[in-house]
Amino acid sequence: MPSLSDSYRNHPLHIHHKHHDLYSLQELPESYTWTNINDNTFTYPSSNNISEGSSVNVPVIDLNDPNASTLIGHACKTWGVFQVVNHGVPLSLLDDIEWVGLTLFSLPSQQKLKAARCPNGVSGYGLARISSFFPKLMWSEGFTILGSPLEHFRQLWPHDYNKYCDIVLQYDETMKKLAEKLMWMMLDSLGITKEDLKWAGSKSQFSEACAALQLNSYPSCPDPNRAMGLAPHTDSTLFTILYQNNISGLQVKHDGSDDGNGWVTVPPLSGGLVINVGDLLHILSNGLYPSAFHRVLVNRTRQRFSAAYLFGPPANVEICPHAKLVGPSRPPLYRPVTWNEQFSHTINTRLQILFYK
Ligand SMILES: O=C(O)CCC(=O)C(=O)O
Ligand SMILES: [Fe+2]
Secondary structure, X not given: OOOHHHHHHOOOOOHHHHOOOOOOOOOOOHHHOOOOOOOOOOOOOOOOOXXXXXXXXXXXXXXXXXXXXXXXXXXHHHOOEEEXXXXXXXXXXXXXXXXXXXXXXXXXXXXXXXXXXXXOOOOEEEOOOOHHHOOOOOOOEEEEXXXXXXXXXXXXXXXXXXXXXXXXXXXXXXXXXXXXXXXXXXXXXXXXXXXXXXXHOOOOOOOOOEEEEEEEEEXXXXXXXXXXXXXXXXXXXXXXXXXXXXXXXXXXXXXXXXOOOOEEEOOOOOOOEEEEEOHHHHHHOOXXXXXXXXXXXOOOOOOEEEEEEEEEOOOOOOEXXXXXXXXOOEOOOOOOEOHHHHHHHHHHHHHHHHHHO
């Protein structure tokens, strides 16, 4: 059974060769300049104006609303992304994870590189996970946590790693509970019940589910109109729960957008969390809930931070269009895949869409 690490092994990332300290650069290096991709293969705005005043808005759903499950189903079908409020995650915990992330990314480069992700590994400090699939570098840095952060945090903070570890563990535990709740609301909106999904486990709590936490930092950028924080992609997850700080940058592709190029900003909402439909829910729903195609733009003056909780099925479970959503008039559109397989496939497919359309 290939592991997520196998997927990375096929697309190694050598951060030491490419690493720049983005916080001290006064000019955008050529390796980070995206505008020379002007051969019509890449959709990019003429200016990185991050408009908040769009007439189409990403849905905001109150999880205490008795209709929440129906509203979620509609948002998944029409947007692939929505924000939730009244989700039960204490705001102090969101502040805490932001503090861990900002403290981590503000360490000197040499210190961060002590916890660098191995070229073929998953956990640790490094370039955006999708970097190896794109010709240009992105104006961001990331830290991926799969399982315990202890080993890496000990290298970053030899004396007081415990307080940072405790916050990450509490964040993981809280997100796991929210993920379970959201997953059942999404499944309910598809007409799938607890009896219909064996891999949810005997208590239907997704106790074997895999998850990773991805911390992202987007430093202020000397030339934001020619830089890309995170290139357009879909997440290979079932879904992603994203906390973003109060700096705009996340955009999602949506047919009804009114900016002429299809990108709609997902505005930061105090205390809100963004939910992105990922490729595996796309497959499980037999295409009814399309995965959100999204990207991140950067700005000249403010550092942006986000924490993405990547929620997926148990490693050995193959996700396929659910039997309840397949019939004579609705053949299965996708073959069964594990999360590990999907990681490689999707990005390749999306790249083909981007570069060969
Ligand atoms: O920073 C963001 O808002 C999005 C991050 C993201 O898309 C990811 O980590 O996959
Ligand atoms: Fe993403």
